[in-house]
Amino acid sequence: MKLEYFIAKRLITSKDYKSSISAPIINIAIAAIAIGIIMMMVSVATGIGLQQKIREKIAAFNGHIIIANFDSNQSEATLVPVSVRQSFYPKFKEIPEVNHIQAVAVKAGIIRTETAFEGIMFKGVGKDYDWKYIQEYLVKGRLPIVRSDLNQEVLVSSFIASRLQLKLGDSFHAYFMKSNGYNVRNFKIVGIFNSGFQEFDTSYIIGDLRHVQRLNKWSTDQVGAFEVFVNDFNAIESIGEKVYQETSSTLDSKTIVEKYNYIFDWLKLFDINIIVILIVMILVATINMVVALLVLILERTQMIGILKALGADNWCVRKIFLYNAFYLIMRGLFWGNLIGIAILLLQHYFGIVKLNPENYYVNQAPVYFNLGYILLLNLMTVVVCFLVLLLPSYIITRISPVRAIRYD
Helix, strand or coil, X not given: CHHHHHHHHHHHHCHHHHCXXXXXXXXXXXXXXXXXXXXXXXXXXXXXXXXXXXXXXXHHHHCCEEEEECCHHHCCCCCCCEECCCCCCCCCCCCCCEEEEEEEEEEEEEEECCCCEEEEEEEEECCCCCCHHHHCCEEEECCCCCCCCCCXXXXXXXXXXXXCCCCCCCEEEEEEEECCEEEEEEEEEEEEECCCCHHHHCCEEEEEHHHHHHHCCCCCCEECEEEEEECCHHHHHHHHHHHHHHCCCCEEEEEHHHHCHHHHHHHHHHHHHHHHHHHHHHHHHHHHHHHHHHHHHHHCHHHHHHHHHCCCCHHHHHHHHHHHHHHHHHHXXXXXXXXXXXXXXXXXXXXXXXXXXXXXCCCECCCXXXXXXHHHHHHHHHHXXXXXXXXXXXXXXXXXXXXXXXXX
16 A cells, blocks of 8 residues: 555655646646535535524514414414413423523514605514624614613614614604504614615614503503424424414414525525535546546556556556546645635625515525545545546456557
8 A cells, every 4th residue: 555655655745747738627626626616615505604694584574483372373463361260381301402582572664754654564672682683684773671660762774774774872753553553662773784685675674672561552461472482493493383282272383494494495596506516516526537547547557557567456546646637626626625614704704795685585605614524525536536436447357468568
């Protein structure tokens, strides 16, 4: 084995090899490996990153599972209240996969200023509301205070603020319909958020739950719905079924996958795109490596004949060229990983590639950076290329030592 490795090393580093006819073809093969690993890393990182980011945004405004009355699940606005006196609230002890549950209520209304008006959904949140899911999207100001006395502080989206020409610290009137007219509430903007998710940014403002309770004439122990957060999103279907079984017959539970099925069906297409890109890139890389190996074998026919005449068996000679091919693959992977990781880091920290939020629900291409999948892509590339190269290396067994030595 040491002998084959030594010969392969001498073959690779020789000046004759570097100036040979096969040199351009070998450089193309190395470039194909590098470009292939770059494309695979970028497609996996952005594909998974986009899926995760959109999931996080939907969960930030809805939780992973929504528990409400059956008729309330048909609309964003809460029509029929739910009592907080439930066995699963405030702790869902029966299901350990649930890490948080919070009570909310939504009321439809209209914001009117001197120059414009806009339809909105006022989302009331209480003391148990976990702001960490929303805080990521806060671009100005601070979060509303809902733990003390009832106040007029609200969080609005940058979209609504821009449309109504409102800014941080401004106050505005909101109108909410009732059976014989409307109720007016005065709110003050203490924070502005931008999730990049148009469906939420165009309508949601967030404030104190007690406003909705008073507008709907509910008691303090009545809310619109419960938002449930789980530890593992990949198991949301099974957890959602458990949650449904643990709630009373008067309540319905629905996962965000069910509620926003059109978005999650669209996200599944990214898995297909990623698989197609991986197959195409590996196919291109292996074809180039096969061509490079065949050229090397044909160019070194005399050397093969001499080695065989000196007693080397077919597998010994094949290993020399396979070692050579492995070296070329590793060179391609080195440059591919170096460039690919640099691209991902630049996108992650500087957001160079922008996206249209109306089409992709995000402002920039998100990146899922994980060394695990990078190592797996490299290993997969090496294994597939090496297995495929075993076939063209078989041509060495068909080379006769006598004819090869006489070959010119």
